[in-house]
Amino acid sequence: xxxxxxxxxxxxxxxxxxxxxxxxxxxxxxxxxxxxxxxxxxxxxxxxxxxxxxxxxxxxxxxxxxxxxxxxxxxxxxxxxxxxxxxxxxxxxxxxxxxxxxxxxxxxxxxxxxxxxxxxxxxxxxxxxxxxxxxxxxxxxxxxxxxxxxxxxxxxxxxxxxxxxxxxxxxxxxxxxxxxxxxxxxxxxxxxxxxxxxxxxxxxxxxxxxxxxxxxxxxxxxxxxxxxxxxxxxxx
Amino acid sequence: xxxxxxxxxxxxxxxxxxxxxxxxxxxxxxxxxxxxxxxxxxxxxxxxxxxxxxxxxxxxxxxxxxxxxxxxxxxxxxxxxxxxxxxxxxxxxxxxxxxxxxxxxxxxxxxxxxxxxxxxxxxxxxxxxxxxxxxxxxxxxxxxxxxxxxxxxxxxxxxxxxxxxxxxxxxxxxxxxxxxxxxxxxxxxxxxxxxxxxxxxxxxxxxxxxxxxxxxxxxxxxxxxxxxxxxxxxxx
DNA sequence: CGTGCTATTGAGGCGCATCAATCATAGTGG
DNA sequence: CCACTATGATTGATGCGCCTCAATAGCACG
Numbered sequence: 001x002x003x004x005x006x007x008x009x010x011x012x013x014x015x016x017x018x019x020x021x022x023x024x025x026x027x028x029x030x031x032x033x034x035x036x037x038x039x040x041x042x043x044x045x046x047x048x049x050x051x052x053x054x055x056x057x058x059x060x061x062x063x064x065x066x067x068x069x070x071x072x073x074x075x076x077x078x079x080x081x082x083x084x085x086x087x088x089x090x091x092x093x094x095x096x097x098x099x100x101x102x103x104x105x106x107x108x109x110x111x112x113x114x115x116x117x118x119x120x121x122x123x124x125x126x127x128x129x130x131x132x133x134x135x136x137x138x139x140x141x142x143x144x145x146x147x148x149x150x151x152x153x154x155x156x157x158x159x160x161x162x163x164x165x166x167x168x169x170x171x172x173x174x175x176x177x178x179x180x181x182x183x184x185x186x187x188x189x190x191x192x193x194x195x196x197x198x199x200x201x202x203x204x205x206x207x208x209x210x211x212x213x214x215x216x217x218x219x220x221x222x223x224x225x226x227x228x229x230x231x232x233x234x235x236x
Numbered sequence: 237x238x239x240x241x242x243x244x245x246x247x248x249x250x251x252x253x254x255x256x257x258x259x260x261x262x263x264x265x266x267x268x269x270x271x272x273x274x275x276x277x278x279x280x281x282x283x284x285x286x287x288x289x290x291x292x293x294x295x296x297x298x299x300x301x302x303x304x305x306x307x308x309x310x311x312x313x314x315x316x317x318x319x320x321x322x323x324x325x326x327x328x329x330x331x332x333x334x335x336x337x338x339x340x341x342x343x344x345x346x347x348x349x350x351x352x353x354x355x356x357x358x359x360x361x362x363x364x365x366x367x368x369x370x371x372x373x374x375x376x377x378x379x380x381x382x383x384x385x386x387x388x389x390x391x392x393x394x395x396x397x398x399x400x401x402x403x404x405x406x407x408x409x410x411x412x413x414x415x416x417x418x419x420x421x422x423x424x425x426x427x428x429x430x431x432x433x434x435x436x437x438x439x440x441x442x443x444x445x446x447x448x449x450x451x452x453x454x455x456x457x458x459x460x461x462x463x464x465x466x467x468x469x470x471x472x
Numbered sequence: 473c474g475t476g477c478t479a480t481t482g483a484g485g486c487g488c489a490t491c492a493a494t495c496a497t498a499g500t501g502g
Numbered sequence: 503c504c505a506c507t508a509t510g511a512t513t514g515a516t517g518c519g520c521c522t523c524a525a526t527a528g529c530a531c532g
Contacts, residue, residue: 060375063461068378070371082364090368090466128318132326134370135306139296142304142377142422146488177510186378188489193512208511209497225299230326382520413478424521429480444479473532480527487520495512502505 002026003052003076003164008122010163010232018116025112026052029102032095034175039079039093047103049079054099055175059183060091069184071134072096072157076164078104078123097175097210125233132230141186144225149185150195152224154205154212159228171205171213199223238262239288239312239400244358246399246468254352261348262288265338268331270411275315275329283339285315290335291411295419296327305420307370308332308393312400314340314359333411333446361469368466377422380461385421386431388460390441390448395464407441407449 002023008014014022029052032038038049038056049056056073070091073079079093095101113120133156140149157174161167178196182189196207204220206213214220238259244250250258265288268274274285274292285292292309306327309315315329331337349356369392376385393410397403414432418425432443440456442449450456 058371060371062375062379066379068375070374082360087469088465090463091371124318131367131370134367134374135294135296135327138306138370138373138377139298139304141374143298143302178512179510189510190490190512191488194488197512227326229324233323414480415478425478426480426522427520430520433480475531476529477531478527478529480525482525483523485520485522487518489516489518491514491516493512493514495510497510498508500505500507502503 001165003166004050004078005076006164007076008119008126011122011125012118014118014122015116018119021112021116022119025050025104025108026102029100031098031100033098034095037092037094038101039089041090041092042088044087045089047105048109049073049093050102050104051075051077051079052100052102054101055096056093056099056101057096057180057184058091058093067183068186069180070137071130072160072184074157074160074164075166078126082127096180128233129231132233136230146185146187146191147195147198148224149187150181150192151199151204151220152226153181153184154207154214155221155224155226155228156231158212158214158217159226159231163231169214169217171211173210174207174212175210237401239402240286240314242400243312244355244362247358247361248354250354250358254355257348257352258355261286261340261344262338265336267334267336269334270331273328273330274337275325277326277328278324280323281325283341284345285309285329286338286340287311287313287315288336288338290337291332292329292335292337293332293416293420294327294329303419304422305416306373307366308396308420310393310396310400311402314362318363332416364469365467368469372466382421382423382427383431383434384460385423386417386428387435387440387456388462389417389421390443390450391457391460391462391464392467394448394450394453395462395467399467405450405453407447409446410443410448411446 004025005014005019005022008022009019039045041060051073053075056079057069058071058073058079059067059069061067073093113123136156140152144152158167158172161172166172178192179189182192185192187195199205199207202219204216204223206215240261241250241255241258244258245255275281277296287309289311293305294307294309294315295303295305297303309329349359372392376388380388394403394408397408402408414428415425418428421428435441435443438455440452440459442451
């Protein structure tokens, strides 16, 4: 099943027609190799980006050269519904590993939401989840230790990838370098490496070679104080 | 002028009738003293909160007891348009100093957005600015030093308060303790104190006694690498 | 005139950054 | 098939930024 259908269906039932239309968004998808910008800071996007496979991210650079990743875009994620209101973008969007992505023109997106209220609602809820996730990241870098931050990130990716069928209980593929993890968690690549070694020695999780093998999920979540509910806003 | 009118008018012209309706939202406003929860984690809110005066915040506690503030709510800020879609809240909203706040029932909010497209659009843009702000905070705690974080926060508050008439070039009132600043920036209260002392000795800004006096705005923005544009999404 | 909260300052220590070297792996061209 | 190169992973040594603990001072309040 197409990842965006799978993702949005979690927020409420979608009619077959709605599912078909959503799946159709991925029609013109293209393969993009890793480490390429999909949208660059300062540009004025005229279409959203839909990720079908792979991992992409939002990021910004400081003048000092350091990079901060502020969000991950996983299969089924649409970046970004509301840029149609924006002028210049003040951050960039780039692939991390190689991705399959489709561009969704703003008119298509607008037509979709006016024609299918259930889709519009699901997209709003997905956006809410994204906001909660960003707030969770503020928590993460603001008041957790290195091992907690890394563990939390691994938990979040596990949960989100599972929701779209790209992870099992045993683990998932993750085409990131340790430097990418460092730029996400606000740590140095060296320290990320040490944290991953510690987690490996603790027999909690093994991260290496673009693969995350989870040995003890409960322990990992315990370390991270991971509460998955922020990823799934309960529906009133 | 009512702060929410002033804030939203920055995103596009509002008709007199729209301005009047927005101003009317503050009709039943009440005074709330400092350090009180307006919405508590786990509750199911049936109305949004509109701040008319004072400073409030979103925050969450860790099990270890530490608190992370994830956003400030200043006069004119509406918290939160989209909670109407949510079930349980996973963070709390509280006053910091004493505030004048109004509750806006979800039906009123819904009626407003359907009846006045310009208002709906302004609210969407305001929400976008809020999201950009949260991402900026991830940057802040993720990859800036202590003095940079504090300076950036002071710049952001200055800019946002100026937009609604609660700050001048010379400074603004800020009813926060150093512990509040620490919980925002991911620092300890002790270190915030040292940073503020340093900024005072540098003749950049004086923070004390619920008041921020800006001595050298350019220097403050330079330290913070402050780019105000994230607060005002340019309109396409 | 206590009582409590916030601000301030000092001393000591830890967590993580930085610098630097080595190792592993994959890709490239001869 | 083997250098040769590039990139990322790994480990050690050293140092700094910030935390923690603790004590004092200032100030508002009853």
